[in-house]
Amino acid sequence: MNVLYYLIPITLSIVTFFVIAFIWTVKTGQYDDLDTPSQKLMIDDD
Amino acid sequence: MQVRDVISCLHCGLPCPDFKTSPLTKIVSKKGTQFCCLGCETVYSILKESNLTNFYKIKEKLPLQTEEPATRSKTYQTQTKHDYDYLDNADYLKKHCPDLSKKSLCFYVPAIHCAACIWLIERLPLLYTGVASVSINFGQSTVTVFLTESGLFSEAAFALHQIGYQPFPDSISKQIRHKKNRTTLLRIGISGAVAANIMIFSVAIYSGVEGYFLHLFNVISGFLFLPSLLYSARPFFKSAYFSIKQLQFNIDIPVSVAIILGSSISYSHLFYQRGDLYFDSLSVFIFLLLSSRHIYQQQFLANDVDQNRLSAFLPKTCLKLNNPFSKIPSSKTTTTLLTESLTTNDCILVLEDTIIPVDGKCQNKTCIIDNQIFSGESDPIHYKQGDSLFAGMKNVGPDLILTVSSIGHKTRLGQLIEKSKSLQQPKLATLSHSLSKLLFIVLFLCIGWTILIDGILKGSLSETLNIVLALTIIACPCALALSTPLIYTMSLRFASSKGIFIKTPAIFERLAIANPFFFDKTGTLTLGQFEVNNAHWLCDKDLISKKKLVYSIIKQLEFNNSHPVAKALVRFTNTQIGTQDSHDIIEVKNITAFHSGVEGIYENNRYVIKPFSLDDTGPSSHAEYSDINTSRHTQTSYPDINSKSIETTIGLYKNDNCVLWFELGDTLHTSTSPVLHKLKDQGKQINLLSGDQKKAVEKVGNHLPFNSLYYEKTPEQKLEVISKHPTSCMIGDGANDSAALSKAYVSIAVQGSIEMALSVSDVYFTVSGLNSLPVLLSIAKQTQRFTYATLIISLIYNSVGIILAVLGFITPLIAAFFMPLSSATVLILAIVHLKTLQHKFKKEVL
Numbered sequence: 088m089n090v091l092y093y094l095i096p097i098t099l100s101i102v103t104f105f106v107i108a109f110i111w112t113v114k115t116g117q118y119d120d121l122d123t124p125s126q127k128l129m130i131d132d133d
Numbered sequence: 134m135q136v137r138d139v140i141s142c143l144h145c146g147l148p149c150p151d152f153k154t155s156p157l158t159k160i161v162s163k164k165g166t167q168f169c170c171l172g173c174e175t176v177y178s179i180l181k182e183s184n185l186t187n188f189y190k191i192k193e194k195l196p197l198q199t200e201e202p203a204t205r206s207k208t209y210q211t212q213t214k215h216d217y218d219y220l221d222n223a224d225y226l227k228k229h230c231p232d233l234s235k236k237s238l239c240f241y242v243p244a245i246h247c248a249a250c251i252w253l254i255e256r257l258p259l260l261y262t263g264v265a266s267v268s269i270n271f272g273q274s275t276v277t278v279f280l281t282e283s284g285l286f287s288e289a290a291f292a293l294h295q296i297g298y299q300p301f302p303d304s305i306s307k308q309i310r311h312k313k314n315r316t317t318l319l320r321i322g323i324s325g326a327v328a329a330n331i332m333i334f335s336v337a338i339y340s341g342v343e344g345y346f347l348h349l350f351n352v353i354s355g356f357l358f359l360p361s362l363l364y365s366a367r368p369f370f371k372s373a374y375f376s377i378k379q380l381q382f383n384i385d386i387p388v389s390v391a392i393i394l395g396s397s398i399s400y401s402h403l404f405y406q407r408g409d410l411y412f413d414s415l416s417v418f419i420f421l422l423l424s425s426r427h428i429y430q431q432q433f434l435a436n437d438v439d440q441n442r443l444s445a446f447l448p449k450t451c452l453k454l455n456n457p458f459s460k461i462p463s464s465k466t467t468t469t470l471l472t473e474s475l476t477t478n479d480c481i482l483v484l485e486d487t488i489i490p491v492d493g494k495c496q497n498k499t500c501i502i503d504n505q506i507f508s509g510e511s512d513p514i515h516y517k518q519g520d521s522l523f524a525g526m527k528n529v530g531p532d533l534i535l536t537v538s539s540i541g542h543k544t545r546l547g548q549l550i551e552k553s554k555s556l557q558q559p560k561l562a563t564l565s566h567s568l569s570k571l572l573f574i575v576l577f578l579c580i581g582w583t584i585l586i587d588g589i590l591k592g593s594l595s596e597t598l599n600i601v602l603a604l605t606i607i608a609c610p611c612a613l614a615l616s617t618p619l620i621y622t623m624s625l626r627f628a629s630s631k632g633i634f635i636k637t638p639a640i641f642e643r644l645a646i647a648n649p650f651f652f653d654k655t656g657t658l659t660l661g662q663f664e665v666n667n668a669h670w671l672c673d674k675d676l677i678s679k680k681k682l683v684y685s686i687i688k689q690l691e692f693n694n695s696h697p698v699a700k701a702l703v704r705f706t707n708t709q710i711g712t713q714d715s716h717d718i719i720e721v722k723n724i725t726a727f728h729s730g731v732e733g734i735y736e737n738n739r740y741v742i743k744p745f746s747l748d749d750t751g752p753s754s755h756a757e758y759s760d761i762n763t764s765r766h767t768q769t770s771y772p773d774i775n776s777k778s779i780e781t782t783i784g785l786y787k788n789d790n791c792v793l794w795f796e797l798g799d800t801l802h803t804s805t806s807p808v809l810h811k812l813k814d815q816g817k818q819i820n821l822l823s824g825d826q827k828k829a830v831e832k833v834g835n836h837l838p839f840n841s842l843y844y845e846k847t848p849e850q851k852l853e854v855i856s857k858h859p860t861s862c863m864i865g866d867g868a869n870d871s872a873a874l875s876k877a878y879v880s881i882a883v884q885g886s887i888e889m890a891l892s893v894s895d896v897y898f899t900v901s902g903l904n905s906l907p908v909l910l911s912i913a914k915q916t917q918r919f920t921y922a923t924l925i926i927s928l929i930y931n932s933v934g935i936i937l938a939v940l941g942f943i944t945p946l947i948a949a950f951f952m953p954l955s956s957a958t959v960l961i962l963a964i965v966h967l968k969t970l971q972h973k974f975k976k977e978v979l
Contacts, residue, residue, distance in 0.1 A: 088346065095353065102330050102357075109322045113315050123271035126248040 143189070144173035144297075176297045183259050192249040217294070220286035236280040240290065240300035245274050253296060261292040276300065321423045324365035328416035331357050335413040351410055355403050358412040362396055366419050382570045388422065391415075391605040398602055408595060409944065414606065421956055425619065451490045454480040454534065475537050483533040488525060492544040493535035495520045501530030568924065572931060576608040579939050587941075600941055607934035607948040616923035616959045623967040624916040631974065632900040633909050640879055640895050641920075644913035647879045649840075649858045650812060653865030654823035654833055657883050658903075659799040663698055663781070665705035667796040683793060684710045687785060690731045690742055698783055699731075701797055702742070730783075738787055745784025745794040804902035806837060811907055813838045822851055822863070822873070848872050864906070881906070908974060915973075919966040923959050930955045 112118065168174040180186055219225055220238070245251070251269050254276055258264045263284025268277045276298075278289050293300045334350040334357075342350060366389075373389035376382065395411045402408035451472050472490045475481065480496065483489050489502075501513045504526055513529050516522060522535060524544040541547055580601050588597040621638035628635050652658055688706040691699040730743030784794035812819055821834045822843045830844035843854055851873035855861050863870065863877035874880035874894045882894040883901065898905040934951065937943045943951075 091346070095349075098330070098333065099353075102326060106323060106326050109326070110319060113318050113322070116315070118315070118318055120270045123251060123269055126251055126271050128248075 142168050142173050144168055144177050172297070176295070179260070179295055180253075183256075185253060185256055185259065188249050188253045191252050192247065217287040217290040220290055226286070236282075236284065237277055238286050239275055239277045240293070242274055242276050242293065242298045242300050244298045245269065245271060245276070250298070254293070254298060257289070257292060260296065261288050264289050264292070317423070317427050320365040320368070321420070321427055324361045324416060324420040324423055327357050327361040327365070328413075328420040331413045331416050338410075348406060351403055354410065354412040355400060358396065358399075358416055361416045361419050362392070365423060366392055369419075369422075382573065387573050387576065387605065387608070391602075392419065394605055395602055398598055409599070411602065411606075414948070418606070425956075451475065452482040452484070454482055472540065475540050477537055477539070479537045481535050481537060483528045483535055485528060485530065485532055488527050489522055489533075489535065490524055491535070491537050491541075492521065492523050492539040493537045495522050496534040496536060497531075499530075500528065500533045503527040503529045568928065572608060575935065576604060579604055579608070579935055583939060596941070599944060600938060603938045603943045603948040604935065607938050607943060607951065608931055616927050616962075617920055619959060619963040620916060620919045620923060620966055623963050624912055624970070627967060627970045628909065628912055631905065631908055632898060633905050633912075634897040635895065638916075641913040641916040643860075643879045644862070644910060645917050647860050647862035649818040649820060649861045651820050651822040651843075651855065651861055651863045651865075651873075651877070652809075653863075653870050654821060654825055654830060655799060656866045657864055658805045658821075658833060658837075659801050660901075662799065663701035663797045664800050665701055665795050666798045666800070668705070669794050669796075671791055671793065681710050683785070686733070686735055686740055687742065690733050690740065698781065698797060702783070702795065705795070739789075741786040741789075742783060743786065745782045745791060801833065802902040804904040808903040808906055809837050809839075815910075822846060822854060822865075824848070824851070852876050864903070881909075911973070912970060915966065915970060919962060923962050926958060926962070927955060930958075 168177065180188055226238075242254075245254070251271060254267060254269055257267050257278070261284075263281055265279045265281045265284070267279065269275070270277075276293070278286070278293075280286065280289065290300045331354045334354050338347060338350055369385045369388045369392065372385040376386060392415060395415045398408075399410045399412055399415070402410055453475065475491060481491070481493070495516050495518055498518050500516050500522075502516055502522060504514050521538070523546060525546040583600045583604065584597060587593060587600060621641065624641060625635055625638060684706040688703055688710070691702045730741055732739060732741040734740070781797045782794055783797060784791045786792070809819055818840045819838065820841050820843065821830060821837075821839050823830045824846050825844060827844045830842055834842040843851075846854065848870070849872070851870065855863055855873045855876045858878075860878045862879040862881065863874050864881045864883065865874060866883050870882075874882065879896070880894040881896040881898065883898045883903070896909065930951070934943065934948065938948065
């Protein structure tokens with residue numbers, strides 16, 4: 088059971104990391120417009 | 134005469150008209166590529182100048198666009214730079230610019246339809262240096278323009294306009310909505326993460342962890358639950374608080390009670406280290422409820438008809454005459470003004486082919502007005518000096534001077550819209566809402582009972598708490614609250630995939646009982662445009678043998694005329710002699726259009742096309758020969774119907790002798806008669822409600838299975854007729870129907886109708902004709918069936934749950950387990966609902 092002492096902090100930090108990442112994606116407006124980027128794929132940048 | 138391939142326009146890809154036949158000069162670029170119109174050529178040359186021709190390369194690579202957005206051609210109007218001057222107006226910016234320091238403005242640009250459009254618009258700064266950057270939202274067709282210090286919005290808007298994307302100012306409300314959406318996403322994401330991670334520890338707890346680890350896991354769960362409780366669940370508390378304040382029932386009250394009760398019990402159990410914890414079930418509960426609500430709302434926003442698009446309907450700017458009473462024509466200079474800044478008795482100039490922006494009095498001796506917006510009829514009407522003209526009418530004659538009498542909301546059109554708004558029917562409390570209310574009362578009774586029996590009589594506090602919590606969780610009308618929206622969402626999505634846009638899902642319930650159906654005539658039952666029904670030749674055997682020649686003459690005479698009758702004649706000649714040129718055969722000289730027709734010279738004979746009346750020549754005395762246009766009305770499965778009605782006649786005169794005359798009329802949609810018969814077979818009452826003349830209405834109505842015909846009705850009278858039937862369904866278009874539409878129990882606007890009808894109707898068909906109506910009825914029927922099914926299932930679940938919980942058979946744990954299960958059942962039912970609909974209409978192509 089001792090392994091839990093390592094595992095629990097690891098899980099919790101992973102959770103925190105992803106929640107923060109998620110907050111960042113929302114705040115920077117990455118979910119605001121889901122259609123335009125998919126259309127832009129068709130364009131080659133030059 | 135050579136047959137030539139159809140050349141598509143280099144810019145827009147539409148087929149080019151044959152410039153050999155048309156009086157237009159051929160529009161060709163240096164390399165020999167063709168354009169369909171001057172507009173496309175202009176755009177092309179602008180792009181070329183700015184080195185943006187990559188646009189066409191991108192466009193080529195894209196999969197073929199099967200459908201162009203309808204708005205594209207509809208809203209594109211030629212405008213000059215000054216038409217956008219109002220955008221720089223300080224007052225305007227104060228109202229519409231969310232942040233003045235940032236200099237950004239959001240435009241609604243309906244013409245965006247592919248990746249190439251995005252590419253091109255993103256290069257706006259290259260076209261106008263005052264633009265710092267643009268951001269495009271493809272899904273909502275909006276472009277936000279950010280300016281540099283010195284940039285002007287009018288210039289930016291005009292640059293957009295020049296490359297073919299006419300911008301309309303967008304409202305701020307949409308931008309606020311965006312921010313709200315972000316917060317909702319955050320709440321859902323966080324509650325989801327919390328729920329999933331609490332579950333990890335719960336699995337361990339349920340599988341029998343004991344002692345120190347049990348307590349540790351519980352504490353971790355308790356901490357993890359905090360963000361969900363304090364942040365994600367906040368909307369429930371807020372909404373519950375407000376509804377309590379207003380003494381109204383709201384589904385969020387029991388939800389909040391369950392959350393608060395559950396979490397306080399859990400935290401106290403955690404503190405005293407005894408009893409059960411409900412963090413897992415509560416966090417799942419919050420997550421599921423938030424997500425389902427979000428899906429529901431998203432669907433609504435997608436279906437929402439933006440009011441803002443309607444204000445784009447009347448011209449925002451107008452030309453004010455500086456010196457209206459001067460007799461010298463050269464001094465009649467104009468300034469461009471915002472329409473709303475006009476005052477009464479100002480004089481404005483309305484150019485040919487533009488929409489009149491205000492109500493006013495005609496100052497010209499005569500004028501020709503397209504009154505389709507009020508009467509629904511396509512035939513232009515002549516007005517005299519001093520006659521009242523209304524905003525929304527279109528000036529199809531020469532330029533027109535108008536004295537302003539009322540502006541904006543005070544115009545007849547504005548009044549109609551206002552009237553429609555205030556007549557919006559009160560929202561029907563849905564069945565699920567009232568059931569939840571009932572459940573709420575039952576719940577409180579049960580809780581009271583439990584407290585009385587277990588708490589006071591038996592005196593066991595922990596048992597009472599357990600039962601009360603199990604009760605609140607199991608009786609929470611979660612599945613009930615979820616079921617109706619979910620089914621509706623599925624139906625809405627399916628309907629929009631079939632080209633039916635529904636404003637409010639309450640329509641499904643109403644359609645089930647809607648009975649007298651009222652149909653507008655022009656544009657609803659009929660195509661709403663003139664078609665040549667019959668061509669009658671009079672005498673002159675010589676000319677009959679040269680039919681092609683005569684049609685070529687007609688085509689050349691009418692080609693450049695925008696009058697609906699002229700367009701119909703050109704279409705008709707195209708079916709007779711093909712779209713090829715007639716220039717190769719003949720050349721008609723000196724084409725001049727006059728008051729009610731056109732004339733031209735060919736081989737020293739004068740040809741005139743003008744209105745024809747049967748008395749003119751006494752056609753009975755002549756040998757007649759008809760060219761019946763048989764291409765129409767072959768599709769209907771009811772062959773006995775003569776779908777034609779004479780509405781106007783027009784003749785071709787050779788040196789003042791009529792040689793050929795046409796019957797022009799509005800034809801019925803092929804779908805009209807089968808759909809009406811189907812409705813009749815289903816036992817519905819169908820009526821025709823039209824503003825048209827009695828004769829015209831009877832011509833159409835008598836061949837169709839109508840119960841009764843109403844004719845010569847003004848918009849106000851239409852409203853009256855509709856008000857007499859509390860459960861009526863009105864199908865129509867045009868502003869003349871808008872009051873009636875809004876009063877109707879169910880209102881449906883059909884394609885081709887102006888956007889205003891959309892603001893007052895519940896349903897909008899994007900596919901022309903009535904074929905969508907049976908589909909809609911069938912969707913409504915099935916939606917009702919599935920809604921009842923899910924309601925019954927969740928009710929059974931809730932009532933069984935309540936009984937078992939009161940009796941103490943259900944612990945909060947089991948309750949928390951069953952709650953998501955019932956939601957899953959409802960979800961599965963909703964998916965089955967969508968699949969059956971898809972299966973049912975797979976073969977039907979609208």
